[in-house]
Amino acid sequence: MRDSYDIIVVGGGHAGCEAAVAAANLGCSVLLLNADLRSFARMSCNPAVGGIAKGQIVREIDALGGMMGLVTDATTLQFRMLNRSKGPAMWSPRAQCDKQAFSLRWRKILETHCKLDIYADFADIFLFENSKIAGVHTTTGAIFKSQAVILTAGTFLGGKLFIGRTTFEGGRIGELASHGLTEQLVSLGIKTGRMKTGTPPRIDISSVDTSRLLPQLGDAEPERFSYLDVPSSIQGGSPQMPCYILHTNEKVHDILREGFKDSPLLNGLITGRGPRYCPSIEDKLRVFPDNDSHQLFLEPEGRDTNEYYLQGFSSSLPLQTQLDALHAIEGLEEVKIFKPAYAVEYDYFDPTQLKATLELKDFDGLYFAGQVNGTTGYEEAAAQGLMAGINAALKIQEKEPFILRRDESYIGVLIDDLITKGVDEPYRMFTSRAEYRILLRQDNADFRLTEKSFNLGLASEKRYTIMASKRSQVDVLRDWCYTTKVRAADVNPYLESCGSTPLTDSKKVAELAARPETNLSELLKIVPRGTIYPKEVVEAVEVEIKYKGYIEREKAVAKKISRLENLKIPEGFNFDGIPGLSIECRQKFNRYQPRTIAQASRISGVSPSDISILLVYFGR
Numbered sequence: 001m002r003d004s005y006d007i008i009v010v011g012g013g014h015a016g017c018e019a020a021v022a023a024a025n026l027g028c029s030v031l032l033l034n035a036d037l038r039s040f041a042r043m044s045c046n047p048a049v050g051g052i053a054k055g056q057i058v059r060e061i062d063a064l065g066g067m068m069g070l071v072t073d074a075t076t077l078q079f080r081m082l083n084r085s086k087g088p089a090m091w092s093p094r095a096q097c098d099k100q101a102f103s104l105r106w107r108k109i110l111e112t113h114c115k116l117d118i119y120a121d122f123a124d125i126f127l128f129e130n131s132k133i134a135g136v137h138t139t140t141g142a143i144f145k146s147q148a149v150i151l152t153a154g155t156f157l158g159g160k161l162f163i164g165r166t167t168f169e170g171g172r173i174g175e176l177a178s179h180g181l182t183e184q185l186v187s188l189g190i191k192t193g194r195m196k197t198g199t200p201p202r203i204d205i206s207s208v209d210t211s212r213l214l215p216q217l218g219d220a221e222p223e224r225f226s227y228l229d230v231p232s233s234i235q236g237g238s239p240q241m242p243c244y245i246l247h248t249n250e251k252v253h254d255i256l257r258e259g260f261k262d263s264p265l266l267n268g269l270i271t272g273r274g275p276r277y278c279p280s281i282e283d284k285l286r287v288f289p290d291n292d293s294h295q296l297f298l299e300p301e302g303r304d305t306n307e308y309y310l311q312g313f314s315s316s317l318p319l320q321t322q323l324d325a326l327h328a329i330e331g332l333e334e335v336k337i338f339k340p341a342y343a344v345e346y347d348y349f350d351p352t353q354l355k356a357t358l359e360l361k362d363f364d365g366l367y368f369a370g371q372v373n374g375t376t377g378y379e380e381a382a383a384q385g386l387m388a389g390i391n392a393a394l395k396i397q398e399k400e401p402f403i404l405r406r407d408e409s410y411i412g413v414l415i416d417d418l419i420t421k422g423v424d425e426p427y428r429m430f431t432s433r434a435e436y437r438i439l440l441r442q443d444n445a446d447f448r449l450t451e452k453s454f455n456l457g458l459a460s461e462k463r464y465t466i467m468a469s470k471r472s473q474v475d476v477l478r479d480w481c482y483t484t485k486v487r488a489a490d491v492n493p494y495l496e497s498c499g500s501t502p503l504t505d506s507k508k509v510a511e512l513a514a515r516p517e518t519n520l521s522e523l524l525k526i527v528p529r530g531t532i533y534p535k536e537v538v539e540a541v542e543v544e545i546k547y548k549g550y551i552e553r554e555k556a557v558a559k560k561i562s563r564l565e566n567l568k569i570p571e572g573f574n575f576d577g578i579p580g581l582s583i584e585c586r587q588k589f590n591r592y593q594p595r596t597i598a599q600a601s602r603i604s605g606v607s608p609s610d611i612s613i614l615l616v617y618f619g620r
Helices: 014-025 054-063 068-074 099-111 181-187 250-258 281-287 319-327 378-396 410-421 445-456 461-483 488-497 509-513 520-526 535-546 548-565 583-592 597-601 608-617
Strands: 004-010 030-033 048-050 076-082 092-097 116-119 123-129 132-138 143-151 160-163 166-169 192-199 202-204 214-216 243-247 295-300 307-311 337-339 342-349 366-368
Touching: 004 014, 004 132, 004 378, 014 030, 014 099, 014 116, 014 143, 014 378, 030 143, 048 054, 048 068, 048 378, 054 068, 054 092, 054 378, 054 410, 054 445, 068 076, 068 092, 068 099, 068 378, 092 099, 099 116, 123 143, 123 181, 143 378, 181 192, 250 281, 250 319, 319 337, 366 378, 378 410, 445 461, 461 509, 461 535, 488 520, 509 520, 509 535, 520 535, 535 548, 548 597, 597 608
Parallel strands: 004 030, 004 143, 030 116, 143 366
Antiparallel strands: 048 092, 076 092, 123 132, 132 143, 160 166, 160 342, 192 342, 202 307, 202 337, 214 243, 243 295, 295 307
């Protein structure tokens, strides 16, 4: 084995795997350190990828040449496009996955990459030369040198698990915690804190009376995450597996409340903040005391296992309380569990200490990505890992950094929120966090990002060619819709069938497609046309036509804001010398060190007058 690499990635979760492969694909030699070689990109919580806003992130990862979309497609058990009843900005793909196959697929990708080595160990000391990273020392005494290190340790730094009053160390149940790195970084002045997350029990589905539960099935025509022309496992013929919907009741709630006295979440044993938008069952009962029922979901963890995940029942209550409560749920009277619910508390680092590249401001070559930055979710972690891997490689190669704007991607929103606003609870992405969400749809991530990545050398030529072909087809079909007329006699039967006003004379296809009641694919059946377009092309054109006004308005707003994004602030600038700024504003600017006027405007507490002062000072 070699003892020197361009980049070392510490931690083989979703962030670490994406970081390692991205850097290796850009030509760097990479070492990935992970304590357990069976746990690459392990699905520690729910066995699913995507969901509201998260699905958009996964499609962006794929458009950039990341691997999460392809791995998800290869291991899909069920696919659903969420929010179809809402506008296209809200459509979000989600897939249930075989979690063991997911990790194995990732391991194969990592092991077969010629630029990437794997080593099973914990890093316990960062090696520095002055303020520049130089490598890592491991718990087995190994020393590896490098020009950059990416820390993606997830919940393992100082990890502590809780089941009632029982506590023990670990990053996940059955896996050791990691020590040394947090203590070293704190001694160097890095700000840290504690956060908490949790996971529900794993259920033996053979002990559940599923005839009394409501099945939740996948889409009849399942799509996939990747833009590449590789069918997903279920598109290739594997049957979709059902989820099941069930509910708690008042008896369940009474049993759970009896265990509150032993809840580490409520008795002070856990001090870290938990995720507001993924609350434990204890939190649900406290926050919504008048609800007599809460919805739960049983989700399959694999095609060849009886293990199911009980979504919505995350808990840190004692084991016996959990079992008694589960047995009071309809259909679970005889339930057996494979694993109890538990909470985990862990170290994270204030992400405002990072640059937009996810490199620490004060330590050259050291990058943070994933839950160590205070985020929650596989998708958010993978996105950060991808961007950290890209930027670490570009820096070593003495190239310009790769930074995505808020109007270009959810990934840009994610990173800008982290480094500008910081976190006081685990950060989860929502569509509401993106002010340009009609531009950042799940269907157009390839149009937004693939060419950028191809120019970096990350996205493959095949990926770029597929994107260019799709764009060409969209352009041709869109132009045809705006130039081709359809006769009233031909289209009126369809319009009447869908409750839309009939025509008195001919209209262009685009005018009809703009109506909320109509469907472009149906209109294309009425108007003769030789070319048959793929579903994704027709949907893309229909969205552009129906939401043309909204799209143009958001583009105009984004263009105005982009002018402020282009107004750079010198690195390390001292804001104390700018007259007129409030003391609070100066302190925040000096702390967060915004890199542009636009970023400065997004810092909490900064007023429009403060931004006007900056514009005048910098001669704009």
